[in-house]
Amino acid sequence: MTDARHAEFARMYRRGVAMAGIAKAMRISKKTARRWRDMLGLPERPRTTSLGACLDDAALAFIRRHYGTREWSAFAIGKRLGVSKNVIIGRARRMGLHKKKEPPTHRWGMPIAPRLSRCQWIDGDVTPAGNFHYCGEQIIAGHSYCTKHAKRAFTPAAFERIAPSVQ
Numbered sequence: 001m002t003d004a005r006h007a008e009f010a011r012m013y014r015r016g017v018a019m020a021g022i023a024k025a026m027r028i029s030k031k032t033a034r035r036w037r038d039m040l041g042l043p044e045r046p047r048t049t050s051l052g053a054c055l056d057d058a059a060l061a062f063i064r065r066h067y068g069t070r071e072w073s074a075f076a077i078g079k080r081l082g083v084s085k086n087v088i089i090g091r092a093r094r095m096g097l098h099k100k101k102e103p104p105t106h107r108w109g110m111p112i113a114p115r116l117s118r119c120q121w122i123d124g125d126v127t128p129a130g131n132f133h134y135c136g137e138q139i140i141a142g143h144s145y146c147t148k149h150a151k152r153a154f155t156p157a158a159f160e161r162i163a164p165s166v167q
Contacts, residue, residue, distance in 0.1 A: 009036050055081065055091060067092045121149035 005026065012022045023033040037044070055063070059081050066072035067088065074085040074092070081088070092098075119139050124132030137146035140163050145153055150163060 006036060006040060009033070010040055010042060013037060013042050055083070055087075060091070060095070063088060063092055064095065064097065067097050119146035119149055120144040121146070121153075 009022060009026060012025065013019075017025075019030055019033050019037075023030045026033075028036075062081065063077060066077055067074070074088040078085045078088045117139060119135035119137045121135040122132055123135065124130060126132050135146060135149055137148070139146055140150055143150060143162055147163060151159055154162065
C-alpha cells in the first residue's frame with residue numbers, strides 16, 4: 001500500500017502538482033510530502049519568483065507615473081500591466097512611492113476632527129447642510145475632550161476618575 005502511495009506521489013510531483021495540492025489530495029501533511037520527496041530522491045523545485053519581479057522598465061515607469069493619481073487606482077494599473085493590485089502596491093512601496101493623501105473628510109464631505117491632541121467636542125449643526133466645528137482646546141491626557149466638555153460628557157464620579165486634579 002505504501003509503495004503504491006509513494007508511486008502516486010512521485011507521478012503527481014513529476015506532473016508539476018504543487019506540494020500543497022499533493023498533500024491535500026493524498027491526505028498527508030505538507031511536512032510528510034516534503035519527507036517523501038526527499039526519501040524518493042525527487043529534485044527540489046526552484047522557488048517561484050514574485051509576480052512583481054516580472055515587471056520590466058516600461059511597467060515600472062508606468063507605475064511611477066500613475067501610482068497615487070486620481071485617474072489610476074492600483075487595481076487599474078495592475079489590470080493594465082496584467083498583475084494584481086497587491087503586486088502594484090508592494091512594488092510602489094518598494095520604489096518609495098506612497099499614495100498622495102488628500103485631507104480626510106467624513107462620508108458626507110464634512111471635515112474630520114482635528115489632531116488627536118485637541119478636543120473632539122462638536123458644536124453646531126452636524127447635518128450635511130449644517131455648519132459645525134470642533135472645540136479644538138487642549139485635551140485631558142488620555143481622553144478626547146477638554147476639561148469643559150469632559151464635565152458635560154461624563155458623570156461627576158467618572159470625571160473625578162479621569163481628571164482628579166482638574167476642577
